[in-house]
Amino acid sequence: MPLDDNKKMGTGLLILGFVFLFMGVILFFDANLLALGDVLFLTGITMTIGARRTFVFFFKRKQLRGNLFFFGGILLVLVRWAFVGMILQVLGFLNLFGPFIPIAVAAMRTLPVIGDILALPVISPLVDRIAGSQQNTDRRPPV
Known part of the structure; x- marks a missing residue:
């Protein structure tokens, strides 16, 4: 299915x-770059999945805590409390988008170069822990 121009x-x-969010963090929590990154991120989500689906996603009752943290963090970044705002945004982002992390990791493991990197013995357990996947590391056959 081809992507339309809005997507x-x-x-x-x-x-x-x-x-812009990455650059804002690297440049010691520059509030201007972080605010621009937030605006671009929210606009990008809206254009990618549509305004109605964005509104429905962000304003589900069961995600109230994640929404408060995420949008509260954006508000704090806009009033120049960049460090505290980014901490709240990250907590809100993980709360909102946490269920998608295992799906994203599974998709990245199928990519040619990234999958090989994620399969390295040092990186694989860390990625498994982040993704929340429970892999059986016991090599003995089941009894």
């Missing part, structure tokens, strides 16, 4: 949002 632009805005 292509939305994906580009999502990537730009992550780039």
Whole structure:
């Protein structure tokens, strides 16, 4: 299924949002870059999945804590409390998008280069722990 123009632009805005957020963190929590990254990220999500689905996703009753943390963090970044705001945003992001992490890790493991890196003995247990997957490391056959 080909992507339409809105989804292509939305994906580009999502990537730009992550780039600006990363640069804002690297440059000692620069509030301007973080705020720009937040705006690009939210705009990218809206363009990628649509305004209605974005609204429904962010305003589910069971995700109230994640929404409060995420949008509270954005508000704190906008009022120049960048460090505290980013901590709240990360907590909210993990709360909102946590169920998608195992799916993303499983998809990344199928990619040619990234999958090989994630399969390294040092990295694999760490990625398994982050993804929340329970792999049987016991090599004995079941009884």
